[in-house]
Amino acid sequence: MCCSSWKYTALAFLVVAVVATGCSKKQTVKSDAGAGAAAPAAGETAAQQAPAAQAPAQPVMTAKQAEAARGVAVTEEKASMFADVRFDFDRSDLRDDAKKTCQEVAAYMKKNPGKKLLVEGHCDDRGTAEYNMALGDRRATSVKNYLVSLGVPTSALSTVSFGKERPLDPGHNEEAWAKNRRAHFVLQ
Amino acid sequence: MAFLAFALFPAAAGAVLYIDINAPGGKRLPLAVGDFVVVSGSPALTRGIPKMLEADLELTQLFDLVPQEAQLEKVVSAHFAGKNLDFPAWKTVGAEAVVIGKVEGRGDQLAIEMRVYDATQGTLIIGKRYSGTPAQVPQIVHRFANEIVYVFTGVRGVFGTEIAFSARDGRGKEIYVVGMDGKGLRKVTGNRSFNLFPRWSPDGRWLAFTSFRTGVPVIYLHNPETGVEKEVVRAGDTKAPGGFSPDGDWLYYSASAGGNSDIHRVRVVGGAREKVAGGWGLEVSPTVSPDGRRIAFASDRAGAPQIYVKDLGSGEERRISQPGVYATSPCWSPAGDRIAFTARAGGRFAIYTVGPDGNDLRPVASLSDADCEDPSFSPDGRQLVYSLRKKGYSALKITSLDGRRERTLVSGLGDVGSPAWSPAR
Known part of the structure; x- marks a missing residue:
């Protein structure tokens, strides 16, 4: 025990030494650039003023901001013109009522060839999150495969699973669970 | 430190x-x-x-x-x-x-x-x-x-270790870390998306987790101390980290393609990937034995999900949970002698441990009116942290392996789940 503590101590000193060396080097570089340091500041001010003077009416979203917005958007339920497809517990095969819904979706997609459709797979909140994430994926894929068999081009379809992370009904009874085991259609 | x-x-x-x-x-x-x-x-x-x-x-x-x-x-x-x-x-x-x-x-x-x-x-x-x-x-x-x-x-204590988990925050889910004494609760992510399935690296410095923060699920490695984050797995649809090899070189994870989830591993440095276990079923939740030679995972290849152990050398796979029972989320003990998992019994989820050969099944935690799920071993192997859910209420509990000594670690957050106990500090 004593030995291993010493080892850590030695390591800590070593790390401190390395960091210290690194710092002093950096500082040297900084002091060299001391005179120029004001320039970026001035540039910043200019950049800040520029948008006020000539910015377009709509704010420009950087790629990072757009990603972050998409990250938040996945937590939101989007309204759909189609009914959800429902599943039995721990199942991903399509019931007759599910097939009927899919046939309506397929008919719409074939009439509107330019449209893209996202199929979301969801689960009820019973069972492990990882397993449900995979199950939701299989549910979405099961729906996608059926739509393809009905003549919808694969290129018009994509899938995503939210497992049990986004229940439609927050209840904890069979009625709520039945609503939450679903595929949800989002036209894009 | x-x-x-x-x-x-x-x-x-x-x-x-x-x-x-x-x-x-x-x-x-x-x-x-x-x-x-x-x-x-x-x-x-x-x-x-x-x-x-x-x-x-x-x-x-x-x-x-x-x-x-x-x-x-x-x-x-x-x-x-x-x-x-x-x-x-x-x-x-x-x-x-x-x-x-x-x-x-x-x-x-x-x-x-x-x-x-x-x-x-x-x-x-x-x-x-x-x-x-x-x-x-x-x-x-x-x-x-x-x-x-x-x-x-004769067994070193685990004070100073931490537990990572996910919990609801607004509509999204964030990753949290809390001390094993229930103190020092803090949020590790804050992107208002879904952040799920945290797992510690063997040196305790990195958390692997799945985040939807760019709109699609990606596995990241995140250093809670420095905030440094690296992307490790983008390929595949659904994905979830499971566990690291003992040397920390490989991350075992599940990822699906075409609706079929399999077990893969990725080199943490370099990003080389390979498939480790699969089939037509859903294979998820890999956990690595402490000697790195075997993995346990859940698969529904025989109907309901069950626990399998795979010898990475010989490729041999065997089921260790009872047929017909819904069993998921295995976690291999630090000594290698037990595997904890979640099983559905009487309409409720309960925690058990079993030998890696499938023998000597022992109950750990069960309640007639709540679900006990997602066990994770303490680094001394003497305790398990798990999530308890009862209608809208959820909590993290810590229990001794015989289920006798139990305490609440975290309550008051929504949908707490996927707890992972850090290595010894």
Whole structure:
């Protein structure tokens, strides 16, 4: 025990030494650039003023901001013109009522060839999150495969699973669970 | 983590184990923590140290603590310079072991000396001296509490370790970390998306988790201390990290393509990937044996999900959970002798452990009106953290393997799940 503590101590000193060396080097570089340091500041001010003077009416979203917005958007339920497809517990095969819904979706997609459709797979909140994430994926894929068999081009379809992370009904009874085991259609 | 520790007196080699942690209903050891002595610096320096130490020892449920008010002898600095403790006085108040401590302040540095005596024999069991800053006092106390547990049980304590988990925050889910004592709860992510399935690297410095923060699920490695984040797996649809190889070089994870989830592994540095286990079923939740030679995972290839063990050398796979039972989320014990998992029984989810060969199934936690799920072993293998859900209520619980000693770690957050216990600190 004593030995291993010493080892850590030695390591800590070593790390401190390395960091210290690194710092002093950096500082040297900084002091060299001391005179120029004001320039970026001035540039910043200019950049800040520029948008006020000539910015377009709509704010420009950087790629990072757009990603972050998409990250938040996945937590939101989007309204759909189609009914959800429902599943039995721990199942991903399509019931007759599910097939009927899919046939309506397929008919719409074939009439509107330019449209893209996202199929979301969801689960009820019973069972492990990882397993449900995979199950939701299989549910979405099961729906996608059926739509393809009905003549919808694969290129018009994509899938995503939210497992049990986004229940439609927050209840904890069979009625709520039945609503939450679903595929949800989002036209894009 | 850079405080100094010196062993003043080595713990007697092959010492008598005072507490048999495996004994059913094991007896608790009566122990007294005396008030600490300040030899230089502000008397406020000791503030809280005995209480912090007692709080740690209390958590083990292995000790009966003799309160300070009941103690007869006042600890003085001479006790650290040759003067004997009045052991009969300590025995009178019921203590079989006595912890004393001394604090010296030198500028912004503290030196803390702590000793444990056997009051019955009148002998010193262990003595340690630590030095560090006041901010490092909690770490030092945890470290010494781990030493105390070690000398009395033969197994090092797990104070100072942490548990990562996911919980609802608004509509999204964020990753949180909390101390094993329930203190220091903090949010590690804050992107208002879905952040799920945290897993610790073997050195305890990185958390692997799945995040939808760019709109699609990606597995990241995140350093909670520095905030540094790296993308490790983008390929595939659904994906979830499972566990690391013991050397930390590989991350085992599940990922699906075409609606079929399989087990893969990725080199943490370099990103080379390979498929490890699969088939037409859904394979998820890989956990690696401590020798790195086998994995356990859940698969629904035979109908309902069940637990399988795969030998990575021979490729042989065998089912270790009972057929027909819904079983998921395996976690391999640090000693390699048990696998904890979740199984559905009587419409409820409960926690069990089983040998890696599928024999010797033992129940750990179950309730008739709540679900117990997602077990994760403590680094000493003596406890499990798991999530409990009862209608809208959810909590993290810590339990001994026999289910007898249990406490609530986290409550008051929504949808807490996927707890993962950090390695030893």
